[in-house]
Amino acid sequence: MTAAQLTVLLADLALIVVLARLFGRLARSCGQPPVIGEIVAGVLLGPSLFNGAISNTVFPADVRPSLSALANVGLAVFMFVVGLELPRNLLRGRGSLAVTVSFSSIALPFGLGTVLALHLLTTHPAENRLGFVLFLGAAMAVTAFPVLARLLADLRLTGTxxxxxxxxxxAVDDVAAWSLLAVVAAVSDAGGPDQWRLLFLLPYLAVMRWIVTPMLRRLTGDLTVPGLAGLLMSAAATEWMGLHFIFGAFLFGVVMPGEGTAALLDRLGQLSSILLLPVFFVVAGLQVNLTSIGWSGFGELGLILLVAIGGKFAGGYLAARAGGVPPRSSAALGLLLNTRGLTELVILSVGMSLGVLDQSLYSSMVVMALVTTAMAGPLLRLLLRGDAAGLADVQRAKVP
Structure with missing residues (x-):
């Protein structure tokens, strides 16, 4: 890297950090999660405005590989944190209702997403049709666990x-979505010269379960160094196998012990939220060109929104009602499960890197991720009628 390139890179990083903070605060002031503002900032810095004049000037082509490398590190750290914060024993004590709602809120949007994919293949031909169909189904089935947790806290519903x-x-939806995405990654690379590397998947999982997990549990004190080194090595392993590095980072977070990781979470969380994730938003935004959607694309966008919102809402609502949850609370659940946030953006970025999505469809899907995340809070407040009585009805709801 030349001195001129390094100068531009450092200036770009400063700009990204400042804009992410400003747009995040603006989103928060509008009653939205900060991630909405940060994603919007990334999109605005992309080629959608002024035919890409801003993005080409601020982020020249010779600097973008460095930004992409930082974005990938940020993505690996984020997936590790998601895995680390994933609740253990997810379904313990939740009863059959949790199983039913989880299955329904995954199966219905996934099924509708695969049907939509078959329609979209007529205008977005894919080299690997099976990978495209499975990917779109997985993208429709996801719920953003971190953003949902913050939304519940804002609405005082966390302990209900x-x-x-x-x-x-x-949490179950996310695990299912990552599993489906791993299948998509394997299918998309089918027939490649290095496909034999997938044979190492089962030995890798066995090592993580029977060797790495016991070793981590025996460690005491600060786990920052073993945690950081482990997530990077695990991410490198799955990338080498052709499964994408996010799965290795996520899995290492899952096998990490819950005790003694407070310092690790604090350090990685600060670095990730302030610098690395905003870089990821910009790199993702550089691939979003809203002008590429075109007038015909608005019909596709409408179908995408209909399937994404309707599938998640109906899947959660109908299963909850069948389980005896009151109508208002069932509707609130259906809206909450529509929160896709950063998790959806991660999945879409993987789709782009695998060559499953073209730019126009990727742009439409990013719009869907923004809409479904932004609508959750306002619609929930509307459902609760903006008063204490409506909120109390949901807080007091008995979930069998």
Whole structure:
């Protein structure tokens, strides 16, 4: 890297950090999660405005590989933190209702997403049709566990039975979505010269379960160094196998012990939220060109929103009602499970890197992620009628 490139890179990083903070605060002031503002900032810095004049000037082509490398590190750290914060024993004590709602809120949007994919193949031909269909189904089935947890806290629903059910379903949905995405990654690389490396998947899982996990449990004190080194090595292993590095980072977070990780979470969380994730938002935004959607694309966008919102809402609502949850609380659950946030953006970025999505469809899907995340809070407040009585009805709801 030349001195001129390094100068531009450092200036770009400073700009990204400042804009992410400003747009995050603006989103918060509008009653939205900060991640909405940060994603919007990334999109605005992309090629959607002025035919890409801003993005080409601020982020020249010779600097973008360095930004992409930092974005990938940020993505690995984020996935590790998601795995680390994933509740253990997800369904314990939740009963059959949690199983039913979780399955329904995954199966219905996934099924509708695969049907939509078959329609979209007529205008977005894919080299690997099976990978495309499975990917779109997985993208429709996801719920963003971290954003949902913050939304529940804002609405004072975290400690309620409904809040616990929503968190359980979101966590199960995320695990299912990552598993489906791993299948998509394997299918998309089928027939490649290095496909034989997938044979190492089962030995890798066995090592993580029977060797790495016991070793980590025996460690005491600060786990920052073993945690950071482990997540990077695990991410490198799955990337080498052709499964994408996010799965290795996520899995290492899952096998990490819950005790003694406070310092690790604090350090990685600060670095990730302030610098690395905003870089990821910008790199993702550089691939979003809203002008590429076109007038015909608005019809596709409408179908995408209909399937994404309707599938998640109906899946959660109908299963909850069948389990005896009151109508208002069932509707609140359906809205909560529509929160997709950063998790959806991660999945879409993987889709782009695998060549499953083209730019126009990727742009439409990013809009869907923004809409479904932004609508959750306002619609919930509307459902609760903006008064204490409506909120109390949901807080007191008995979840079998």
């Amino acid at each position: 039975p409904l809040g616990g059910l929503a968190l359980t379903c979101a």
